[in-house]
Amino acid sequence: MSIKDLEHNAEASAHLANDVVDHFAWRDMRVVVNDRRTHEPLSILAESAGLVRAGEMLALMGPSGSGKTTLLNALAHRQAAAGAVTTGTVLVNGEQATSAVLRDVSAYVEQEDALIGSITVRETMVFAARLALPSSVSRREAFQRVDELIASFGLQAQAHTIVGTPIKKGLSGGQKKRLGVASRLVTSPNVLFLDEPTSGLDSALSCEVINYIKETCRKNNLVVIASIHQPSTATFHMFDKLALLSLGRTCYFGTVSEVSAYFARIGYPVAPATNPAEHLLDLINIDLDRRGEVRERTQVIIDAWTGSPERQALDAAIASVAQSSSDRPRLASLKRPKPSPWRVPLTLLHRSWIKAYRDVVVYGIRIAMYLGLGILMGTVFLRLQATQDHIQPFINALFFGGAFMSFMAVAYVPAFLEDLHTFQSERANGLVGPLAFVVSNFVIGVPFLFLIAVVFSVVEYWLTGFRPEGSAFMMWILWLFLDLLAAESLVVLVSSIIPVFVVALAIAAFANGLWMAVDGFLVPMNVLNVFWKYVFHYIDYQAYVFQGMMVNEFGSREYRCAPAADGKSYQCMYPGSKNGEGIIEGTDVLRALNIETGQTGTWIGISIAIIFGHRLLAYLVLRFLRK
Numbered sequence: 001m002s003i004k005d006l007e008h009n010a011e012a013s014a015h016l017a018n019d020v021v022d023h024f025a026w027r028d029m030r031v032v033v034n035d036r037r038t039h040e041p042l043s044i045l046a047e048s049a050g051l052v053r054a055g056e057m058l059a060l061m062g063p064s065g066s067g068k069t070t071l072l073n074a075l076a077h078r079q080a081a082a083g084a085v086t087t088g089t090v091l092v093n094g095e096q097a098t099s100a101v102l103r104d105v106s107a108y109v110e111q112e113d114a115l116i117g118s119i120t121v122r123e124t125m126v127f128a129a130r131l132a133l134p135s136s137v138s139r140r141e142a143f144q145r146v147d148e149l150i151a152s153f154g155l156q157a158q159a160h161t162i163v164g165t166p167i168k169k170g171l172s173g174g175q176k177k178r179l180g181v182a183s184r185l186v187t188s189p190n191v192l193f194l195d196e197p198t199s200g201l202d203s204a205l206s207c208e209v210i211n212y213i214k215e216t217c218r219k220n221n222l223v224v225i226a227s228i229h230q231p232s233t234a235t236f237h238m239f240d241k242l243a244l245l246s247l248g249r250t251c252y253f254g255t256v257s258e259v260s261a262y263f264a265r266i267g268y269p270v271a272p273a274t275n276p277a278e279h280l281l282d283l284i285n286i287d288l289d290r291r292g293e294v295r296e297r298t299q300v301i302i303d304a305w306t307g308s309p310e311r312q313a314l315d316a317a318i319a320s321v322a323q324s325s326s327d328r329p330r331l332a333s334l335k336r337p338k339p340s341p342w343r344v345p346l347t348l349l350h351r352s353w354i355k356a357y358r359d360v361v362v363y364g365i366r367i368a369m370y371l372g373l374g375i376l377m378g379t380v381f382l383r384l385q386a387t388q389d390h391i392q393p394f395i396n397a398l399f400f401g402g403a404f405m406s407f408m409a410v411a412y413v414p415a416f417l418e419d420l421h422t423f424q425s426e427r428a429n430g431l432v433g434p435l436a437f438v439v440s441n442f443v444i445g446v447p448f449l450f451l452i453a454v455v456f457s458v459v460e461y462w463l464t465g466f467r468p469e470g471s472a473f474m475m476w477i478l479w480l481f482l483d484l485l486a487a488e489s490l491v492v493l494v495s496s497i498i499p500v501f502v503v504a505l506a507i508a509a510f511a512n513g514l515w516m517a518v519d520g521f522l523v524p525m526n527v528l529n530v531f532w533k534y535v536f537h538y539i540d541y542q543a544y545v546f547q548g549m550m551v552n553e554f555g556s557r558e559y560r561c562a563p564a565a566d567g568k569s570y571q572c573m574y575p576g577s578k579n580g581e582g583i584i585e586g587t588d589v590l591r592a593l594n595i596e597t598g599q600t601g602t603w604i605g606i607s608i609a610i611i612f613g614h615r616l617l618a619y620l621v622l623r624f625l626r627k
């Protein structure tokens, strides 16, 4: 390695070094929610105070439901719980931190990883860098940061391994956790919040993950605050400080090295050869309370802490950092530079593109499925002729094709929910906005849906024997394409409103059933009752697709009637002016079904408006409801 390389490495690793935040403190943090059962105000976090210095790693520990996530979220200025009211002060370098400042100096790693399964470790890191880094950071430097972080988290051997999808295995649980943390470190945060970074891992893997975080924290002088459930002895001792919680109250705050002595002093010594974390959790785990004694003991421990000299010393230390005149620049002047606004949607597009062609769940399975559907329909409605007995099968084929294609868009729900999850995590870290997300999601779908429309049509259109003119075929593809775009937009809207897999799936399927019922095929428009007609029919994209396809097929084609028994006249199923010549004009069929001609342009316009309307609503939902 040349001297130049060494210099470069030193420079590259310098990006992570925290020389901004000296200490992170909070006092009198309280969170009150409306109790789900009684609807009365309920305190789920009270009088919490703490101080973490640069280079220290704090564990927020406590039994399940003790308020760890609530405190972590309150410290990161995130919504602590649904409908929660949070009060208290967060101090960064002794200065009261606003949400904007916290977003600039910190990063938050969620408990459930928001990684994209079909992209590799290195791609995950590169995309994270592109979403976060300003253009003043050169490409070369960004790559160096990425490679350095991959190395720091021991992922070099997996750099080109995909994260893992339901049908293709990738990283192990521990590697995923490490990647989740590493990808958030690309932005060079000074404070790192981690929500249960070891959840779902066995004790050896937990220890390994915490070890990597510890090393990074120590080397770069970061402030790390992590909630943790039941650490092993080794993992527990890797933390510098401990905030022990039960019932939303503090049972201990201080160094890990002094915790045993503290509990011995208040009458709960840790037995030799016992995991101290386990001992502490057992003391205050009210889930195991049968006779009320654990709750009583917990109250004693909380009271002991409230009156302890350690608590007074902590208060004094916080007061002192709050008063100390820091020679650091004011936090507001440390605004993290952002990438240019166009770079975010382009990066999302690039990432979605890779996901779309690599992850068969996104479009691959659907393309195969639609091909299968094309073969199925083409062979069921095989070689229909321009004769009157084939008119009804033609109509059925048009209805079934449009409706079923739309219905199958529900297969997009899981892939969209994965993207939504990633978006929510990136948005909470101040990286991606809802507009960039909605636009890139739409744009990436367009070529794939067009491909699906073509694949399906090439098979089904010619097997069935629809109108053979090239223009009719093109028009058919256009209608199918609009149908798919609208159906996918519906999935995006529904899944944005209720991002729960089974519920989104059920609602999208239900909506498709509804659109089928009122699109004018099962019940013709002159029979459909006014409620369904005026409330739903006119916003039903399937109705425009069906009518558009009907006009495309029947607008200018003629069908032969059956000869009558006398062999001279004809029996025609649809009355029309050419019945005497043994001909049913397609327009006779359209008239019988109450479908107007000459409206194609309007219907295309309405379909496009419905597509954009759904996307706009999805944007508004993400912008205002799911903040």
Ligand SMILES: Nc1ncnc2c1ncn2[C@@H]1O[C@H](COP(=O)(O)OP(=O)(O)OP(=O)(O)O)[C@@H](O)[C@H]1O
Pocket (backbone or CB within 6 Å): 033, 034, 035, 036, 037, 042, 044, 062, 063, 064, 065, 066, 067, 068, 069, 070, 071, 081, 082, 229
């Ligand atoms: N609206 C509410 N009504 C009643 N209790 C609530 C409400 N919102 C939150 N809680 C309670 O607040 C407590 C704190 O939850 P929190 O998620 O912070 O706990 P935790 O220690 O992170 O738990 P876990 O380890 O299980 O994730 C829980 O007991 C939870 O049931």
